[in-house]
Amino acid sequence: MIRLCTVSAIALAAGFSVSAAGAATLNVVCSNEQAWCDLMAQNFKIDTGVDVAMVRKSTGEVLAQIRAEAGNPKIDVWWGGTGDPHMIAAAEDLTEPSGVDTSELLGWARNMADMTDGKAIGVHVGLLGMIYNTEVVAEKKLDPPACWRDLAKPEYKGEIQVANPKSSGTAYTELATLVQLFGEDEGFKLLAEIGANINQYTKSGSAPGKAVARGETTIGIGFMHDMVNLKKQGFPVQIVAPCEGTGYETGAVSVIKGTPHLEEAKKWVEYVISADAQSAGLEVGVYNIPSNPGAKTDPDAPDMASVKLIDYDYKTYGSSETRTRLLERWDAEVKNAGGQIQE
């Protein structure tokens, strides 16, 4: 007993010495890659003098948390991650307009702000694409895919991996893209045909790309900027922009409603949409497309001019009703249709 008390006392004492820091700080929750989160926080602190406490969480986790904390938020700003949850948060009145000037941003970033009454401002775009492992393709003597329709070829049976749209925003973007490209009935037919080739529906959207990189599967679907990162790390992969055209996600920044640090939060928003701040992403391997036209980009990164893009309808496909309906249909017509699923 006495020893236990001593142990806790020592631990407590150690704790105080670490947690002695105080003062008002801006609480930022970040849904980008950790290194990018850290770098932005560090640069912001240096450039503006405002102290930042930063934590990284996935978009679904952030949305669940700000819903639970509504009315008494412990987070001030939410930066990064796919745009859909930002739009949902805006629609549910969990975030508030920052009033920051967005006029110098690219069109899609301003669109996002307009659609949400300035609550969510676009910070980057990520394009949807395919990736395949060149070694495995050569070994199995397969033709690499070039289009969405190629994925339905019987020769790819058991070779394709994609995330589960019920758990991953990436996969939902893919589902919505195919529906917008081919029409709803035709899109689901194609999805079911591709479904027959799928070996695994992963939980996380970036998992298929990683599995391809390590040769665990042959072909994967995901966001191209993640794939560029894998390629730069040295994996034997090739990235494909589907020939029919592709969809995209818009990452955003939002100020949480009821924040006690509104002034500092505005500064953060202003900062992350500035050209200098966005250019820094290249230092840590961020290859998505920044929303400020003045920001630097990497020559290997996908750019919007060279890829055929669909006119992604956020208003329809971001709404809860469409989402629920499409996902129920996916459950019935794609997932339960089976295929090469091994349990």
Next chain:
Amino acid sequence: MKRTAGLWLLIGLIGYALLPWYLVGDPGFWRFGWLADPVLLGPSALVSLFQGRWWLAAPLVGFAAAGLTLGLCARQLAVARGLVGSGALGLLLMLAQGLLILGQGPRFGFPSGASQSGMGAGALVVAAALLFVLTTGISGLGKGRGDAFISGLVGAIVALVGLFVFYPMAFILVRAFELRDGSGFGFGEFLPRLFSPEIWSGACMVGAGWCGPAVNSVVLALATAAGTTLLGLAFALIVTRTEFRAKKLLRVLSILPIITPPFVIGLALILLFGRAGTITVGLYEVFGIEQTRWLYGFWGVWLSQMLSFTPIAFLVLIGVVEGVSPSMEEASQTLDADRWQTFRYVTWPLMRPGLANAFLLAFIESLADFGNPLVLGGNFDVLSTEIYFSIVGTVADPAQAAILSVTLLGLMLAVFLIQRQWVGKKNYATVTGKADSGRNAALNPVLRWTCYGVAIPWAMFTAMIYALIIFGSFVKLWGYDHSFTFEHYVRAFKIVVRNGVHFVGSAWDSYFTTLWIAGISAPLTAVVGLATAYLLVRQKFAFKSAFEFSTMLSFAIPGTVIGVAYVMAFNFPPVELTGTAIILVIVFVFRNMPVGVRGGIAAMSQLDKSLDEASIMLGANSFTTLRRVIMPLMGPAILAALTYSFVRAITSVSAVIFLVSAQYNMATAFIVGRVENGEYGISIAYASVLIVTMLACILLMQLMIGRRRLRRSDRVEAH
């Protein structure tokens, strides 16, 4: 009784008059900032009362009633009744004002314009004082053998479990009754949704389609629990009953998986057994065995759970196997039984509580496990991952999460009841006060070689995985570019010595936070857990089974649900803790408490009651008995509880993911982020540092607590 009650009354009044009633803003009381800067202390309840917050008189009513009782009543029974009444009254009134007057104003518009923030230190002390006045009264009524310490302990644990398990869980479970169209609550949809084929389908068993997550979870948990219990037993028998030379090494090896941050084992398994894994490729090249993806699914998850949870079974079983009295075994052999018969009919039945507890723990661990199914599950959906994704998935459905949680709890309840049936009401006491200097019977050769045959390959397998993990942290790109590098360690743990020491590595912040939070929560967990075990084994009181089950609850609830429930319950007054370090400590204490309870029960069932009775008869009260007689005999159980809760606080993911805040980030949350981004190198480097840190801490704890001395020679009978 009067003296005890009077003392608590005094403590309560001091708390009321001097300590800050509310928790004060940023940095609040719970962030410990007030220690450094006492000016931040807010007004006490007494001061607030005179500033117009008249409702704060609520606890005073209780104190006044208790004071009157103590002053006016003379008869023992009357005093006791009065104390019970006044304690209960005070607590109820205090609770009522806390729940009715919130941060944004009163709940029902009365009293208008009133608002208050979350309760702080003063409220804590006052509530504790009222509670103990109440329990002292109860003991005065003759309950709990009239022992104020026992009734106080029961009262304190009930209150804590109520506040930190039931109160937050209520927020989630109530949503199970939510109607789909959002029109409110009702029972109509609850049963159909609970028993829907979506959850319970067994289609995959007959070879068609998908199995429901509940079916998957049960099959997996049974397989894991059976496997880990047997494997843990084999290890425990080898360590205690044979003269195996490398016992120490075996002990360390079997502990390793428990201190491994999540994802790391799964990652190593993929690199070994995945379609492009080293072993898979090797088998293909040498024997032409086809490269398949068998790892992603039931077998992969099972394998990784076996690796992760065997140590828990081992930790529970080793104390039990050690404790089985040699006298019994010697008696058996004197009666001409051979070694097998002795094991089968004497040792095995005496180990039942240990086996049952190990099985139960592994079953629950497997049900609630989140990291392994996430990495290796493939299309094998289990309840824990389904719950996570019904909260954070593309369509958030808290009602579905609640229903899945109810399913999970139901499964756990079923196994808990079966386990109790199997252990039964027999007496398992083998550590008695009687002279007991025999040696444990050696295992018969068949059993011994079976144990070796099972445990040694497993130990080698574990060792290989860890060698691989260490290797992975020193190479550039694990699996592809195996050139040696320190880069990952430097990025995570860089230190600059210029004008003092600066910890500039990206991992330092979360590393320090994790260690001190785990360091605070571990001893607290051990104290709460073992105290509960003591009550359950040694004391009799009303509703004991319900009490026992309620202490197990928090363990079975998946971390994600606990996390969200804590945010919902503790983000607003009367108890506002989110964004603080305290909430992390609390979540660990109440989540890991069941391990302390189970280990404590298993160890304590072996201590003969005559030891307590002798102590009580010699005039010691139950607190002294606990401290001087039982505690010293509980060494292994204390160590297990401490080790386990310390380690779990460092390695748990799902519960903390909603609770970590920008100021208080945890190591696992950091690692998960890196793994998601595919930066395996730095994740594994960080994990390796954590493993080494935890090993050092465990060794330190082992030194501090020491071994229990049973006055038995440690030797095993020579074969």
